[in-house]
Amino acid sequence: MSQWRVFITRRLPDDILAPLFEHADVDVWPERLPPPYDELRRRTAAADGLLCMLTDRIDASLIAQAPRLRVISQMAVGYDNIDVAAATARGIPVGHTPGVLTESTADLAFALILAAARRLLDGVRFIERGAWQTWEPFGLLGQDVHGKTLGIVGLGRIGAATARRAHGFGMRILYTGPREKPDVAAALGATYVSFERLLAESDVVSIHCPLTPATRHLFNADAFARMKPGAILVNTARGGIVDHDALLAALRAGHLGAAGLDVTEPEPLPSDHPLMQCERVIITPHIGSATVQTRRRMAQMAVANLLAGLRGERLPHCANPEVFEKR
Ligand SMILES: NC(=O)C1=CN([C@@H]2O[C@H](COP(=O)(O)OP(=O)(O)OC[C@H]3O[C@@H](n4cnc5c(N)ncnc54)[C@H](O)[C@@H]3O)[C@@H](O)[C@H]2O)C=CC1
């Protein structure tokens, strides 16, 4: 008889789950779509460990009705879907997967910068509607990326990795955030500026901060009005950081040049949402970390965090390490 019961909210490769099968009764949600909230609650109520995804709402009430729960392990670095304070109050560690997805996500951010600046999607749509008849001297013109100024909002792991790519492309780099990062910034020649100055001087703004109460709708009508005419916004962090109505208005007014979004609110964005049809907007379905290698590493890390929590050990990657201080 296994010592623990765990609930895993999506199917993951068997070889990655193997260490769990040895030690626990493993309940894996079998569908492609996430468990509905009631099902998530019901199954978590019986679990010692929960391995969840960013699509699962892990709120205080769900945590409260799971008396055996001793670890929550999220297969993502961002954990804005989890009420970490409620978990901490119960002494439950919350695991996440920082680092292993940094380079893949920065690749996607830079892909969106290039795609938005050089109008890749507009070009593809142009061909698809049969409009390609000749080479045009002034058709489908985009913007140069080299020599332009990139503003990084949140020079953490992914922000710095995106800045490294920009450095290689000959961009000038500005960054903003709660504190200066002199070591990282020196290597990239990046300058620490206020949010307002970053908006005013950047040709491309790339968002890499977490979604928190302080960053929800950080990009609102006021922020867009402060951006340079023709500037490009790229968001690979969380959809809730951008007010999409204000973004749409800034694009329609011709104030913003283009946008590249890997994250939206809600996800998925309804197919009839005006941003989906908007020229100069490229939207990808939250695939920042979606490479074979990275998703395997994330799943392995989530399993390692889960097992540590079940054993009562310190999680290798923990969002609320203070729970261990209280023990
Ligand atoms: N599109 C995707 O598939 C992925 C999205 N993400 C998102 O990217 C975010 C960042 O991930 P990491 O770089 O690993 O995190 P990190 O913790 O290394 O970096 C976040 C940075 O944002 C800064 N920050 C916090 N509040 C801020 C504010 N109000 N204004 C400006 N900066 C602020 C922090 O000081 C930190 O430097 C995650 O929280 C997640 O939401 C992460 C991985 C993949």
Ligand SMILES: O=C(O)C(=O)CO
């Ligand atoms: O890790 C995250 O936070 C993601 O958004 C997906 O990798």
